[in-house]
Amino acid sequence: MLDLSRLMLGQSSWADDLRYGKDERGTPAPHWKKRKPVVVWNCTIQCNLDCAHCYIDAKKEPDPAELTTAEARAMIDDLAGFKVPALIFSGGEPLMRPDIFELTNYAARKGLRVIVSSNGTLISRQTARRLDDFGVNYIGISIDGLPRTHDRLRGRPGAFAKALKGIRNCLAERLKVGIRYTLTANNFQDLEPVLDKIVQEGVPRVCIYHLVYSGRANELMDQDLTKAESRFAVKQLFKLLKQYNEAGMSLELLTVDNHCDGVLLYQELMKEDAVKAYEVYDLLRWNGGNQSGVAIGCIGNTGEVHADQFWRHYSFGNIRNRKFSEIWMDTSDPVMAGLKDRKELLKGRCGKCQYLEICNGNMRVRAEAVTGDIWAPDPACYMKDTEIGIV
Numbered sequence: 334m335l336d337l338s339r340l341m342l343g344q345s346s347w348a349d350d351l352r353y354g355k356d357e358r359g360t361p362a363p364h365w366k367k368r369k370p371v372v373v374w375n376c377t378i379q380c381n382l383d384c385a386h387c388y389i390d391a392k393k394e395p396d397p398a399e400l401t402t403a404e405a406r407a408m409i410d411d412l413a414g415f416k417v418p419a420l421i422f423s424g425g426e427p428l429m430r431p432d433i434f435e436l437t438n439y440a441a442r443k444g445l446r447v448i449v450s451s452n453g454t455l456i457s458r459q460t461a462r463r464l465d466d467f468g469v470n471y472i473g474i475s476i477d478g479l480p481r482t483h484d485r486l487r488g489r490p491g492a493f494a495k496a497l498k499g500i501r502n503c504l505a506e507r508l509k510v511g512i513r514y515t516l517t518a519n520n521f522q523d524l525e526p527v528l529d530k531i532v533q534e535g536v537p538r539v540c541i542y543h544l545v546y547s548g549r550a551n552e553l554m555d556q557d558l559t560k561a562e563s564r565f566a567v568k569q570l571f572k573l574l575k576q577y578n579e580a581g582m583s584l585e586l587l588t589v590d591n592h593c594d595g596v597l598l599y600q601e602l603m604k605e606d607a608v609k610a611y612e613v614y615d616l617l618r619w620n621g622g623n624q625s626g627v628a629i630g631c632i633g634n635t636g637e638v639h640a641d642q643f644w645r646h647y648s649f650g651n652i653r654n655r656k657f658s659e660i661w662m663d664t665s666d667p668v669m670a671g672l673k674d675r676k677e678l679l680k681g682r683c684g685k686c687q688y689l690e691i692c693n694g695n696m697r698v699r700a701e702a703v704t705g706d707i708w709a710p711d712p713a714c715y716m717k718d719t720e721i722g723i724v
Contacts, residue, residue: 334540334587334588334589335587335588335589335592335594335595335598335617335620336585336586336587337570337571337574337586337587337588337598338574338584338585338586338587339616340595340598340613340616340617341571341574341575341598341602341613342574342578344583344585346585361618361619361621361690362618362619362620362621362622362624365627365673365674366662368624368627368628369415369416369417369418369628370417370624370627370628370629370630370661371417371418371419371420371421371628371629371630372412372417372419372420372421372629372630372631372632372657373421373423373450373629373630373631373632373641373642374405374408374420374421374422374423374631374632375389375423375424375425375631375632375633375634375642376399376400376405376422376423376424376425376427376430376433376436376634377395377396377399377424377425377426377427377429377430377634378391378392378395378396378399378424378425378634379391379392379393379394379395379396379424379425379426379429379430380392380393380424380425380426380429380452381426381429381452381454381455381489382426382452382454382487382488382489382492383487383488383489384452384475384477384486384487384488384549385486385487385488385519385549385550385552385553386477386486386515386517386544386549386550386553387548387549387550388545388547388548388549388550388642388643388645389424389425389548389642389645390548390549391424391425391426392425395425395429395430395634396634396635398634398635399634399635400634400635400636400652400653402432402435402436404636404652404653405432405436406436406439408632408636408652408657409436409439409440409443409445410443411652411656411657411658412440412443412445412657412658413440413443413444413445414658415657415658415661417445418446419445419446419447419448420440420445420446420447420448421448421449421450422436422437422447422448422449422450423449423450423642424450424451425634426451426452426455427449427450427451428449428451428455428456428460429455434463434464434467435467437449437464437467437468437469438467438468440468441467441468441469441470442468446470447468447469447470448469448470448471448472448473449464449469449471449472449473450472450473450475450513451472451473451474451475451499452474452475452487452492452496453474453475453476453495453496453497453498453499453500454489454492454495454496454499455499456472456474456498456499456500456502456503457499457502458502458505458506460502461499461502461503461505461506461508462506462508464503464506464508465506465507465508469508470509471509471510471511471538472503472508472509472510472511473510473511473512473513473538473540474496474499474500474503474510474511474512474513475487475496475512475513475514475515476493476496476497476500476512476513476514476527476531477514477515477517477520478493478514478519478520478523478527479493479523479526479527480493480494482519482520482523483496483520485519486517486519486520497534500512500534500536501534504534504535504536509537509538510536510537510538511536511537511538511539511540511585512531512536512538512539512540513540513542514527514539514540514541514542515542515543515544516541516542516543516544516558516563516566517544517553517556517557517558518556518557518558518562519556521558521562521566524541524566524569524570525569525573528573532577532582532584537583537584537585538584538585538586538587539584539585539586539587540587540588540589541566541570541586541587541588541589542588542589542590543558543563543588543589543590543591543713544557544558544590544713545590545643545696545698545699546698546699546702546703547642547643547644547645547698547702548643548645551702554702554703557713560713560714560715561715563591563713563715564597564715567588567594567597567598568597568601570586570588571598571601573586574586590696591695591696591711591713591714592622592623592691592692592693592695593688593692593695593711593713593714593715593716595617595620595622595688595691595692596688596691596692596716596720596721597715597716598613599613599614599617599688599691600720614691617691618690618691620691621690621691621693622689622690622691622692622693622694622695623692623693623694623695623696623697624693625640625641625643625644625672625696625697625698626640626641626668626669626672626673627672627673629641630657630661631644631645632652632657633645633648635651636651636652636653637650637651638650638651638652638657638660638661640668640669640672640697640698641698643696643698643699644698647668649661649663649666649668649669650663668707671707671708672697675693675694675697675708676689676693676694678708679694679708679710680706680708680709680710681709681710682710682714682718682721682723683695683700683708683709683710683711683714685721685722685723686716686721686722686723687721687722688716688721688722694708694711695711695713695714696711696713697711699711699712699713700712
């Protein structure tokens with residue numbers, strides 16, 4: 334996750350300490366033993382929508398084997414004791430879990446930063462107030478295009494209108510809210526008008542996600558952006574952020590799941606201001622690039638532990654049998670060990686890239702989805718060989 338507003342404009346964010354450290358400027362990313370993961374918990378597989386790019390392949394009904402309230406509390410106790418910096422309640426649609434407010438409140442009282450990832454359609458004014466009252470620090474709501482595009486991708490007429498109403502309810506209750514936008518060939522053309530709309534609504538934060546081939550999104554590989562389109566979209570984000578800033582409109586803008594965005598930003602800044610570019614490089618170096626299995630982890634709805642939310646096909650163990658904190662630090666599993674120290678394992682252009690310390694080989698699960706090899710080059714990298722030091 335790259336905070337373009339922080340990198341380009343120097344704007345501070347409530348999550349800067351997670352991405353760029355506190356007192357270690359100019360140093361490499363901390364060793365994995367010192368870096369605790371943000372944990373995504375897919376608290377239910379149940380969802381009221383049918384999104385084309387759902388990485389979890391959500392269902393209409395909950396899984397009977399999902400963690401109980403008592404098991405979830407025990408999980409939160411362990412995560413708090415392990416000192417993870419944040420717990421993200423995701424789904425499915427987390428607001429369909431009956432004990433969601435009880436558990437967010439419990440996590441908050443244990444000292445965890447609590448985040449909810451939602452489709453927004455179930456957020457009434459009262460629900461927004463309860464989320465705020467029950468310990469939620471931030472809620473990310475998915476918007477994936479203008480109304481017609483969004484509704485088609487989400488599989489429900491009126492989904493955009495309901496999500497926008499949910500966003501407005503959060504704003505009215507002063508609950509920090511942002512949007513999540515996943516780029517595909519189906520909504521590429523809507524990016525700028527959606528951002529304009531969101532800024533006008535007063536939404537303070539936007540996360541632009543690159544597509545990851547997992548769950549239903551495996552069926553969308555041929556609908557991903559081309560490398561040229563991805564590059565154009567990211568440069569468009571650079572331009573729009575500058576325009577909003579010059580117009581006095583504040584926006585925290587981030588890109589997610591493609592760390593070559595940081596390489597592109599560094600190279601673009603080098604054309605304008607080398608000193609600024611070097612400062613940005615230091616921040617990216619501390620961030621360390623993709624951190625699946627290191628600074629981001631996932632617990633599935635039935636307790637399976639994954640390297641991130643896209644690795645549901647590979648489990649390191651189940652928290653019903655062993656605590657997350659123990660599973661996470663155990664490198665006897667070759668995939669866990671490899672992700673935590675991957676640079677020597679990377680193949681092809683990823684292994685040869687001169688920017689490996691700020692990208693870390695990008696999304697290993699995307700490489701595996703396309704090639705069957707975890708350590709193959711990430712097919713979504715849009716940088717040219719000559720731009721990354723490969724002749």
